[in-house]
Structures are given as structure tokens and as C-alpha cells.
Amino acid sequence: MSSIQRTGNNPTVSIVIVCMNNLKNLYPCLNSIKQYTTVSYETLVVAYLFSKENLEQVKRDFPWATFIESDEIRGFSENNNLALSQAKGKYCFVLNDDTEMKMPVIDRLIISFEKTPDCSIISPISYFPDGRLQSCGRPKHTVWTWFLRTMRIYNEQEVKSPYIHGKGIFQTYNLVGAFFLIPTDLFKELGWFDERYFFCPEDIALSTKANRLGYKLYVDSEVEIIHNEGGTWSRMLTATQPASLRGTLIFYSENKMRKYLILGIWAWIINLIWLIVSSFAFLMRASEKNKIRVLCKYHNLQSIFTHKSTKEIFIRYYAKLKK
Known part of the structure; x- marks a missing residue:
């Protein structure tokens, strides 16, 4: 199916991506969506502070995606919310532009979500481009874990916790904001991303709110995505x-x-x-x-x-x- 094919009047999933004028990230991400996604979907790309030339280029190269121009200073939460408020899908799949799929991530997450009765949000596991495991679930974050992180003696992927490194579909506590699937109605109920947070910890805040309201978050350890996080030191x-x-x-x-x-x-x-x-x-x-x-x-x-x-x-x- 192409991205413009719909189930009824609406797509099954709305894929939301924020990109800050970085075509090097965006092109592999969009190409992998096209290659590996078969459910009906719409792709909403927030073109954040794009140059005129880059905006014209991506619109020409990806006519099946919808580009939402964001020409003011906005944070991760605010930019995502621009697109999320327009989402028409049954589900939203929030995705960083520096990710790439090597398998049908979205299709498989929807299957896993629908066969897990108490699942409210679900994520894949992630790997760095060199093959190292990056994230397989996330434990609960507290003031104490923050205190340990400030001293650089805490790594959430190395602690003892039932919320990480499970097998198959397992419950986690915190989602990874770079890639997760959530029913659109639930996301709206939770208030989308909290815009008080410009750049972190909006995903932890969303997870904490969901857990406190009794919703359960899951990870499918058999669904993998590549995330090129933290590869560049810049003055930003x-x-x-x-x-x-x-x-x-x-x-x-x-x-x-x-x-x-x-x-x-x-x-x-x-x-x-x-x-x-x-x-x-x-x-x-x-x-x-x-x-x-x-x-x-x-x-x-x-x-x-x-x-x-x-x-x-x-x-x-x-x-x-x-x-």
C-alpha cells in the first residue's frame, strides 16, 4: 500500500517526524518507511527551520508525505504537537528523523499492540548503527536515579529492573520518545507532549503520567529499529x-x-x-x-x-x- 491509501476515511497510523533542516537524516528515514510499511498510513513531517531549497527538494522527492512548515523557534514537544493535532490515524507513531527501519516496524508493532489486551503504548528496541544495543525498555526514573546520573554512575540499561531487557512483548515503565506507537485518542487524552519541556524530559513526563493513570507500556523485543543518536558534537x-x-x-x-x-x-x-x-x-x-x-x-x-x-x-x- 502507498501512504495515501486509507482504511475508510482515515489511515491506520499517522507517522509523525520532526526534522530540523537535516536531509541527511530525513532521507533514509522516509525511504525506510516507504520500503517496510504496508498498513495504510500518512506521514506528517514537521519541517523545522528548513531552508527554502531543502523544503522544495523534499516536497519534490517525497510527494506522498505531508510537510508542515515550522519557521519559529519551537521545542521537540511543541513541534510534534503541531503535527499530532492534525493526525487522522487510529494510531500515532512518533519517530525521530535520525532513525531507520530494516524491518516492518510499524506493521509488527500494531500486531503486537492488538494482541496484548492491556497494552496502551508500545515501542521497539533500538540499536546504534554499529550494531550495539541502545535501548530495550526503560526503568522508572526518580529523583534518586537523576542524582546518580548527575554523578555519571547510572546507566538505565545496566540496572536491575523488570522493565528492561525482557523477551518478546514485556512491560516497561518509560517509553523512548524517539519511537513509539500509541492510539491517537489516548495520546489526545494525555494532552499530547507537555510543552513545558523544550528538549527533554518530555518522554519521561508522558510515561509517568500514563503510568499514574493506570495505563501500561510495553516493548516488543523482536521489533528493532536503528537510531543514530548522539553521533555529533555541535554547538547546538x-x-x-x-x-x-x-x-x-x-x-x-x-x-x-x-x-x-x-x-x-x-x-x-x-x-x-x-x-x-x-x-x-x-x-x-x-x-x-x-x-x-x-x-x-x-x-x-x-x-x-x-x-x-x-x-x-x-x-x-x-x-x-x-x-
Whole structure:
């Protein structure tokens, strides 16, 4: 079936992708959808800050996809919600542009979802391009696990948890925001992605809300996807990382000022330590990567105790990149 074929008036699934003017990522992703998906579907691509030339090119090369122009500064949640509000499918499949299928991922997830009576959301497992396992379920995240992560002594794929590394279709706690299938009506009920989070931890926030409402999340370990995450160090990190830290503190503090103060003080101390370490590394070797590390930690320190939103924080540092 082609992407324009529908079941009744609507497709079975709406595939939602956000791409920030990166055709190198987008082309393999869209080509793999076309190759491996046989259920009826629509593909909604949020063309985020696309150049005129790139937008014209993708529209010409992928006439079966719908491109939604996003020319203002928006985060992951806000951009996805632009497309999700237009989704017509029974299911939504949220997909990062830096992913690629080597099997009928969407078809098989729908089959697994429909044969699992209490399933509300389902995800595949993921591998890095070099074949290393990236993610097979995710455990519950707490203030304690965040505390351990700040000291770089916690890896969610290496802990003891019934929510990870199961066989077949198994229950997990947190979904991976880069690829998951969810009924559109349920996603709407949950309020789509929470736009308070510009860039993380919107997937953990969505998972936590779903679990608290009694919905169950699953992973099918026999369905695999390639995810080229974290392959590039760029100065964009100096804008996304402080926005992410601010969002993380908002999430774990649960709107409690005293709790935010305690977590913020800890985050400030940790980032100060890493700023000193990164600065020393930069003095020893003035590489671009070390410079980015220094700027990230410096911007983090400036973003912890502020009334600015995660979006405002990103805009502040993104503007510096454009100078």
C-alpha cells in the first residue's frame, strides 16, 4: 500500500517526524518507511527551520508525505504537537528523523499492540548503527536515579529492573520518545507532549503520567529499529543542554519550590565541578569539543535559578549561535 491509501476515511497510523533542516537524516528515514510499511498510513513531517531549497527538494522527492512548515523557534514537544493535532490515524507513531527501519516496524508493532489486551503504548528496541544495543525498555526514573546520573554512575540499561531487557512483548515503565506507537485518542487524552519541556524530559513526563493513570507500556523485543543518536558534537548542545537541565529540574521538583531549590543547588554544584574540569581540559587541549563542554556547563549554571521557561533559555543561547 502507498501512504495515501486509507482504511475508510482515515489511515491506520499517522507517522509523525520532526526534522530540523537535516536531509541527511530525513532521507533514509522516509525511504525506510516507504520500503517496510504496508498498513495504510500518512506521514506528517514537521519541517523545522528548513531552508527554502531543502523544503522544495523534499516536497519534490517525497510527494506522498505531508510537510508542515515550522519557521519559529519551537521545542521537540511543541513541534510534534503541531503535527499530532492534525493526525487522522487510529494510531500515532512518533519517530525521530535520525532513525531507520530494516524491518516492518510499524506493521509488527500494531500486531503486537492488538494482541496484548492491556497494552496502551508500545515501542521497539533500538540499536546504534554499529550494531550495539541502545535501548530495550526503560526503568522508572526518580529523583534518586537523576542524582546518580548527575554523578555519571547510572546507566538505565545496566540496572536491575523488570522493565528492561525482557523477551518478546514485556512491560516497561518509560517509553523512548524517539519511537513509539500509541492510539491517537489516548495520546489526545494525555494532552499530547507537555510543552513545558523544550528538549527533554518530555518522554519521561508522558510515561509517568500514563503510568499514574493506570495505563501500561510495553516493548516488543523482536521489533528493532536503528537510531543514530548522539553521533555529533555541535554547538547546538550549548542551547539544548541548559534547556534540558531546566526542564529536568521542573519535572523532578513537581512544582514544589523547596524541592526545586534543593535539586537546583545540587545541579549547580555538579555543573560547577564539571565546568572546572572542562575548563582545565580545554586549557590542556583547545579543541572544539572541549570548548562546547565548557560552554554547556557555563550555560547550565546560568539556567538553574531563573524564572525563564525552557524555551526562553534555548532562544537565549541559540541567538548567540546565530551571531
